[in-house]
Amino acid sequence: MEAAANLRREGVPAMRIDRIGLLLIGAALVATTGCATGEEWATWRGHSSHFASGSHMGFSVRNREGTQARVTRQDIQVARDQNWWGKPITVSQEQILER
């Protein structure tokens, strides 16, 4: 019984550390997703570019209710990467400029 009690006592600080670790990992996940839900990302991906006319780029990531909507530079890069249409046919830099 005493051994079991010691084990429980020893387990308490270990669990606290585990919780800290989990909190940090959770914070990392939140940071990488920009606080957006799956549905919100679908909205985001659907509006990741803009029209030449000027009525464009409805970057409308709706963050969690009650928080200020926020789009970061990293959000834009992620959306751009996901909407990549493949390697374009375009003029090479070497056709225009010399290094």
Add this chain to the structure above:
Amino acid sequence: MSGKGTLAAALAACLLLAASAWAAPSEDRILALDQYTTDKGRRLATAHGRALRALNAEIYHCMPWVEVQKSSIGFFRPKHIASDSRYLSVRIYVEQDPSPAFAALRVEERASAMFSRYVGALLRRMNEDAALAGDPALDGYTVILEWLKQMPRAQGERPVHETIAVFVDKALALEYLGRRRSITDVAAHAKVRGFDGEAGLGDLRLAAWDDNFVSTYKVANYQVEAGVTCR
């Protein structure tokens, strides 16, 4: 510090590192020093490295709807100039949805619209460092703009980009920046080469106008990183 404490500290440090990495543009947009083929280009890049990084950062943070191409910021020699003239150059891809109205324009009209929207704005950003503009080794500026002309219409097809390369000699650029020339004058006197995909279209004559899009357009809900100021 216990092993677990060290683990927690390491995780926290990783978070901080990740956050700082996301906040900064990639330096691979700037031509590496060892890629220059002449001493003149390398000297300019060495002397004005901070200005190149500032230009990269300002476009990254303040014009997030465009993408700077890799190794495109630097002091390049325009191919049509025989001597080793060095132009401060940048190449951007303007991301925009395909628009039937825009696609229906003639190529010169699309090019004029893009010139009007971006060339003046980029020339201003390329000249924020007075020491750079005052360096007698700098001969001019190149702004290369490309945009999507045609999306893939079938599986296996590739998107096609349209591109203009705008070459502005230093005297003309400084007159524009000093408000002694209009952007219309710059378009009339600059050399502009057009490209449809990989095919050259030759020199284009453009009619440009003032367009304040870059200074007024805001991506909805976009927040610049802390410590960054966009003008």
